[in-house]
Amino acid sequence: MAGTRVLLGTEGAYPPFNYIDSAGELRGFDIEIARALCDAAGFDCAFVIQDWEGMIPGLLAKKYDAIVASMSITEQRREVVDFTNSYYDTPAKFVKAREAALEVPEELAATNAALAGLRIGVQRASSHAAFVGAELPDAELVAYATLEEAQLDLASGRLDLVLADSVVLLEGFLKTPAGAGFEFVGPNISVPEYHGHGAGIALRKGEDALREAFNAALRQIRADGRYQEINAKYFDFDVYDADN
Template identity: 50%
Template structure:
């Protein structure tokens, strides 16, 4: 028998002894988030992550009895980095959509809030309609459901896309945009903190074809056990009041939705 055939035989024997692959041992779960989407996830001046997404993630990891490790990632690369194994889950206010389901799996939702249109104070835009926004320049964060929705809802507007929410806010403050579309909570937090620039013109009707089933946790498609661990933990923190405590820290109403 040649040396090569001996190696091949040894490999087969080892595989037979080892048997089928077993589920992963989830003692540590690495969580990807953006860190640029307050009040859901943001970086403090000293580089610490905070926000609703972060507190929810920590509560879920405690219920699952695993150690959490957070990894910040630019939004446009957040799914590719999950697929590449940079982290194990995305907790970053990501909508559960059919398009994303082609690449990743999702847990059940952990919140669901509507989009809104924000405009400068004193704007001549008085209603959030396609006619009113025709010819206007509207900002949104690139690669988000809000960007897709703005392009669909306002087809005759010039929708300008930005890498982060902070960048469209800066252009709106400086008069380079007529409005912007984002989550109502994100906009409300910003306009209250700023106080001078802008105001919410109106919330926008949810389009299920774009926004899907709410905000969920993205998991690689072969990590079914981790998805189910998260689902059980979401149900548990809803049941025992932990979710409400975190919710009430940030918001005046239940963001879980119907």
């Protein structure tokens, strides 16, 4: 498959994994890993920007050949698309205002009662939205097109909590000026029913050769150190199997 033209769908609004920088360039961990994978597989790759809600529909409509956008490998998604092996795995976590007197229990069974009536922001059509909708029915789920919109509402006091990937919240919010005065609360959350088993590259069903080429390329960049070099540019821990 060397020389094959492969179009990759990504969101461009999920720092530090994929985002548009001040110069209008597509950046992030997803993007650099995708380029390394394409180089290892000998593919000629290009990116297509797509909003999150339309990501899988765009793949099925053949706007691109694969999705590299921190998409969790869940059983629900497996019903309509195939996935490569996971290329990173990080847990979810809640963020709140530091001054807010609220706690999130360590035990999932107690969480719904503890958060009853609170407004919880999530990205629409995400695994986190599925988790809150199913496991926290007594809370008020507030869904946004992008995580940035949820973070802005949290910062302005219109939300009590935001639930998202812990690394995205840490690097894209808590470590920024907008995140001053906010903090993580509660345990790491990784419920396979909702959060799956890491983030993988999504492909249309039946694209077995493309999937296996990406899997082989992932093994190669893990073995030759390219994965670790990219990881070190963004994180001070290994996101391949993180528990932060």
